Amino acid sequence: MRVTVFVVMVICMVCASEAKVANLTEACFRCLCMAPTRCSAPKRCFGDFCGPFNLSKDYWLDAGQPTLLNNDPERKGAFEDCAKDYECAKTIVAGYLEKFVTDCNNDGVIDCLDHMMVNANGRYDCSTPLETTTVGRRWLAAYEKCKVDL
Template structure:
């Protein structure tokens, strides 16, 4: 079950997601829209070169996220990854689970926010502190993210 709620405590406000009891701060609907935008957000995208769906998710990412599946599917079924990754809502569950495991402050600004989640999606959970401007594809992701967020 996923809950999205707005919390105000002691004057601090944040959007919060809760996935299977795990708190993920600043992972909001608008952040998901930007993460999708950065990945191309093609709702009709199948799978190519090992990546699938609107968020362009890899099988390794899916496995690291815990093999999230469509309801009543078997994660060991050969096409379970592809079917979930091509489905927008199932893809969101994959990303939520991945961020619950790997979410951190990649740019060391003191906040884990959508920018950090975008960095994690680009570099993977273990290497998100690397700058994006070093590669052409990284510069495209950064430009696309900034267009979406601002």
């Protein structure tokens, strides 16, 4: 009985943490990893960026330093190991967006396009239209391809 209650509590905690970010669905996560890596999970980092979402250590720090289960965020390699694991990397993205997402395009709704704009433009200037920069156009093209699944 105790194990069942514990499992239900953990599941509810995970659901509650993912529900804090509006419209951050599995389909949106797939859109968010399409632009930087086409959702491939490289076995190693490239420069300062790792995993299917091409995350930086600063992004991870801003997200609250999530780690793989039973890992210590202070351990050397904790960021890299989490960022290269799709499910753990999703917790990084969710933590970051929970902290920084806003209605970037001022349409009155926080949706996957806003999440894309935060990731493409950065947290300080997410309102820059994606079509105005090279990086933004790459993110917008990825969004246009995957938005049908949202």
